[in-house]
Amino acid sequence: MSLLQHLSTSISSSSSAFLVHSNFNSRTKNVSLQAKRNGICKCVAAVPKESQTAYKTNVSRNGNLAKLQAGYLFPEIGRRRAAHLLKYPDAQVISLGIGDTTEPIPEVITSAMGKRSEELSTLEGYSGYGAEQGEKSLRAAIASTFYSNLGIEDDDIFVSDGAKCDISRLQVVFGADVTMAVQDPSYPAYVDSSVIMGQTGQFQKDVLKFESIEYMKCTPENGFFPDLSGVSRTDIIFFCSPNNPTGAAATREQLTQLVKFAKDNGSIIVYDSAYAMYMSEDNPRSIFEIPGAKEVAIETSSFSKYAGFTGVRLGWTVVPKELLFSDGFPVAKDFNRIVCTCFNGASNIAQAGGLACLSPEGLKAMHEVIGFYKENTDIIVETFNSLGFNVYGGKNAPYVWVHFPGRSSWDVFSEILEKTHVVTTPGSGFGPAGEGFVRVSAFGHRSNILEACKRFKQLYK
Amino acid sequence: MQYSQLSTRICIPYAVSLQPKTTWNRPKFNNEKSTVGHCTRVPRNANMEKLQSGYLFPEICMREFEHSQKYPQAGLIRLGVGDTTEPIPDIITSAMAEHAHALSTVQGYRGYGAEQGDTALRKAIAETFYRDVGVKANEVFVSDGAQCDISRLQMLMGPNVSVAVQDPSFPGYIDSSVIVGQAGMFQDENGKYENIVYMKCGHENNFFPDLSTTSRTDIIFFCSPNNPTGYAASRQQLQQLVEFAKANGSIIVYDSAYATYISDESPKSIFEIPGAKEVAIEVSSFSKFAGFTGVRLGWTVVPEELLYLNGFPVIKDYNRIVCTCFNGASSVAQAGGLACLSKDGYRALSAVVDYYKGNAGIIADAFASLGLKVYGGKNAPYVWVHFPGMSSWDIFSEILEKTHIVTVPGRGFGPGGEEYIRVSAFGQRERILEASRRLKNLYK
Numbered sequence: 001m002s003l004l005q006h007l008s009t010s011i012s013s014s015s016s017a018f019l020v021h022s023n024f025n026s027r028t029k030n031v032s033l034q035a036k037r038n039g040i041c042k043c044v045a046a047v048p049k050e051s052q053t054a055y056k057t058n059v060s061r062n063g064n065l066a067k068l069q070a071g072y073l074f075p076e077i078g079r080r081r082a083a084h085l086l087k088y089p090d091a092q093v094i095s096l097g098i099g100d101t102t103e104p105i106p107e108v109i110t111s112a113m114g115k116r117s118e119e120l121s122t123l124e125g126y127s128g129y130g131a132e133q134g135e136k137s138l139r140a141a142i143a144s145t146f147y148s149n150l151g152i153e154d155d156d157i158f159v160s161d162g163a164k165c166d167i168s169r170l171q172v173v174f175g176a177d178v179t180m181a182v183q184d185p186s187y188p189a190y191v192d193s194s195v196i197m198g199q200t201g202q203f204q205k206d207v208l209k210f211e212s213i214e215y216m217k218c219t220p221e222n223g224f225f226p227d228l229s230g231v232s233r234t235d236i237i238f239f240c241s242p243n244n245p246t247g248a249a250a251t252r253e254q255l256t257q258l259v260k261f262a263k264d265n266g267s268i269i270v271y272d273s274a275y276a277m278y279m280s281e282d283n284p285r286s287i288f289e290i291p292g293a294k295e296v297a298i299e300t301s302s303f304s305k306y307a308g309f310t311g312v313r314l315g316w317t318v319v320p321k322e323l324l325f326s327d328g329f330p331v332a333k334d335f336n337r338i339v340c341t342c343f344n345g346a347s348n349i350a351q352a353g354g355l356a357c358l359s360p361e362g363l364k365a366m367h368e369v370i371g372f373y374k375e376n377t378d379i380i381v382e383t384f385n386s387l388g389f390n391v392y393g394g395k396n397a398p399y400v401w402v403h404f405p406g407r408s409s410w411d412v413f414s415e416i417l418e419k420t421h422v423v424t425t426p427g428s429g430f431g432p433a434g435e436g437f438v439r440v441s442a443f444g445h446r447s448n449i450l451e452a453c454k455r456f457k458q459l460y461k
Numbered sequence: 462m463q464y465s466q467l468s469t470r471i472c473i474p475y476a477v478s479l480q481p482k483t484t485w486n487r488p489k490f491n492n493e494k495s496t497v498g499h500c501t502r503v504p505r506n507a508n509m510e511k512l513q514s515g516y517l518f519p520e521i522c523m524r525e526f527e528h529s530q531k532y533p534q535a536g537l538i539r540l541g542v543g544d545t546t547e548p549i550p551d552i553i554t555s556a557m558a559e560h561a562h563a564l565s566t567v568q569g570y571r572g573y574g575a576e577q578g579d580t581a582l583r584k585a586i587a588e589t590f591y592r593d594v595g596v597k598a599n600e601v602f603v604s605d606g607a608q609c610d611i612s613r614l615q616m617l618m619g620p621n622v623s624v625a626v627q628d629p630s631f632p633g634y635i636d637s638s639v640i641v642g643q644a645g646m647f648q649d650e651n652g653k654y655e656n657i658v659y660m661k662c663g664h665e666n667n668f669f670p671d672l673s674t675t676s677r678t679d680i681i682f683f684c685s686p687n688n689p690t691g692y693a694a695s696r697q698q699l700q701q702l703v704e705f706a707k708a709n710g711s712i713i714v715y716d717s718a719y720a721t722y723i724s725d726e727s728p729k730s731i732f733e734i735p736g737a738k739e740v741a742i743e744v745s746s747f748s749k750f751a752g753f754t755g756v757r758l759g760w761t762v763v764p765e766e767l768l769y770l771n772g773f774p775v776i777k778d779y780n781r782i783v784c785t786c787f788n789g790a791s792s793v794a795q796a797g798g799l800a801c802l803s804k805d806g807y808r809a810l811s812a813v814v815d816y817y818k819g820n821a822g823i824i825a826d827a828f829a830s831l832g833l834k835v836y837g838g839k840n841a842p843y844v845w846v847h848f849p850g851m852s853s854w855d856i857f858s859e860i861l862e863k864t865h866i867v868t869v870p871g872r873g874f875g876p877g878g879e880e881y882i883r884v885s886a887f888g889q890r891e892r893i894l895e896a897s898r899r900l901k902n903l904y905k
Contacts, residue, residue, distance in 0.1 A: 058710025175506030266502025
């Protein structure tokens with residue numbers, strides 16, 4: 001059996017107690033997924049039988065990769081979904097797991113991309129390498145659309161192929177010798193990229209945390225904002241608002257606290273604002289709305305959830321000139337160096353799309369699609385509320401964070417999948433404090449959202 | 462940041478100069494701690510400090526810019542940065558436009574793609590480039606370009622591996638090695654990083670390293686056809702390389718970005734060599750093949766057979782990196798890639814590649830007519846010209862001053878590049894012919 005079949009069957013989520021029954025000789029079809037009490041499958045770390053006699057190089061595996069518990073969370077959700085489809089080929093599986101946009105991109109945006117594509121066939125319209133930091137017009141449009149009056153300049157903006165990629169590039173800038181803090185729960189890429197970079201120690205199975213990472217608990221009890229008085233100093237603080245997965249949006253007061261905390265500790269906040277346009281309430285949409293933030297924060301964002309660009313690939317990171325390392329060296333200079341050496345710019349066609357997104361017509365169209373997903377979110381929230389659950393998020397983000405007190409989130413995930421054929425994401429996949437919660441994405445065609453909610457009502461009535 | 466303000470046609474892919482004396486609006490940084498504003502207590506990554514400021518291509522940019530300011534009417538001809546210039550064939554751009562339009566429809570909309578790439582594209586790459594060498598679609602990882610993949614491979618390998626590069630070589634291998642922490646300190650006395658093994662490739666050894674005197678390293682970066690020398694390794698030489706890697710338990714990272722420029726029987730892929738799948742990764746790109754320098758598309762092949770010392774398959778970790786640190790190449794670019802590999806697309810692109818090769822021939826002849834020894838140009842879009850006993854920066858300056866042609870000094874690719882300059886063959890034919898005319902008069 002090929003090693004790749006092993007690859008596709010065995011992965012479990014990044015930080016949760018989930019066991020995949022792994023048999024290197026089994027076909028993908030027959031993967032049985034059993035939750036074990038507290039066991040964590042380290043099957044991916046094992047050496048396949050076939051390779052015991054095969055030629056091996058003398059190159060040692062990167063120890064940091066070995067620390068990862070298993071595959072990245074979302075491909076695992078994808079695998080579970082695929083396995084479920086094989087088991088129930090006629091089931092109408094509804095995917096509210098991975099936060100993947102579903103609605104078509106407004107024409108004003110795609111026609112700009114079509115036009116740019118066609119121009120590449122003309123002498124006047126052809127362009128080769130673009131500036132690695134992004135096209136000037138797009139950088140200017142991002143600055144004026146999202147950061148006007150906040151003192152962020154065009155050249156503080158670095159256009160990219162998405163926030164997830166930028167997070168890793170930021171980790172490369174920071175290197176292995178920095179400490180970091182994350183919210184718990186949080187988007188798994190912060191922790192995983194930190195492990196890969198070598199910033200962490202080993203995974204501690206008893207607490208389900210990586211050594212050296214400071215996990216800042218965010219729960220209903222603390223209104224999903226960490227108690228900073230109990231948080232140790234770290235060099236870097238990852239903070240996402242509106243939050244994935246909890247949907248919580250930090251208030252101005254809370255962000256002011258966070259900026260002060262970072263300032264007092266000499267830390268750098270990496271502020272992920274990918275869902276800012278989903279905000280209903282009057283909370284800050286950018287960390288730079290907080291005075292003093294430019295000296296302590298980097299902001300990363302994305303067109304993925306605004307423009308349905310999850311496949312098109314476009315995002316940006318703001319690194320203010322005022323942000324300095326301890327020796328006074330500007331962080332932006334090193335970020336620029338990484339962007340120029342480890343990257344080669346976002347696709348020029350995606351950038352043309354981005355520019356159209358930020359035209360008046362494009363912005364209007366994006367707001368409409370966002371509004372559509374927000375209506376989906378309302379429907380899901382209302383459903384779980386009506387079933388008597390404690391429901392969080394949903395107002396300021398396209399995620400609904402549902403509490404199942406005392407239950408294993410992977411068990412709930414499996415139960416929902418098995419009984420309603422709806423894919424969600426188990427909260428423990430986002431960190432130990434996600435245990436007992438399930439994240440429900442609000443991306444989907446309206447009919448699927450309504451159908452999913454109907455099924456939830458049947459299951460939990 | 463001044464380099465990014467130059468027109469995008471001038472500015473280059475590989476790096477930006479971050480010389481300490483580059484000024485910023487606020488605050489000014491002159492190798493001293495800023496006295497204005499708040500400094501965080503986050504230490505700067507020591508590896509970043511090891512990078513030598515004044516990286517090659519921004520310096521070229523800067524010289525180009527200064528020169529065009531000094532001689533605004535000169536009709537500067539840019540044969541420096543290897544940036545494609547010819548329009549992309551219609552069949553490919555219309556596929557991209559069609560895909561873009563389809564994203565506005567319910568049936569045609571696509572969200573996240575597989576991080577490893579679109580299945581049809583992976584298959585097409587395997588079938589187009591690796592049909593007879595047994596590389597499977599699931600060993601092909603589609604990316605946004607070779608430069609990005611090189612860094613992802615470095616993240617994969619981590620800081621504790623040793624690295625060898627050809628000397629001269631594409632600066633991205635060395636720089637990414639420094640950034641990840643493999644390279645040690647830069648030694649001013651010999652222009653080399655202390656932990657990197659530099660495999661000299663010069664006219665004396667016909668641009669293939671003497672492996673009998675090369676120390677073992679974990680990773681060996683090897684580019685063929687070579688940037689900057691243009692040399693394509695022979696089957697026999699690559700067999701030697703694969704044997705060397707096997708004997709040493711090393712991993713070759715083989716950069717085949719210019720394979721479609723090969724004119725003779727030189728292997729187009731390392732996997733043409735038996736046993737290579739157990740020792741090599743191959744990186745390639747649509748950039749120079751399809752004019753996709755701005756569109757962004759490439760791929761990396763990691764064979765299933767490639768194992769770490771402990772037997773763990775490299776492909777599993779690479780997959781993890783791709784899923785965690787990346788999110789797939791743009792679906793629009795991938796649609797273009799698929800069209801590139803259609804029969805008509807490939808044929809149209811081969812014509813563009815031939816056009817650039819024609820340019821290379823013209824440039825090579827021009828330098829040869831001056832009595833100079835000229836290398837490359839046959840299997841790659843680069844011409845590598847030897848000026849014995851001269852400093853490559855001096856040659857660069859002289860050519861720029863006298864003929865208003867931008868080239869790249871060989872020293873920028875490593876100490877082994879001294880005495881050579883690299884001339885790119887990308888450009889419109891009339892400009893190339895004009896360059897040829899000016900060069901022939903260089904010493905008149």
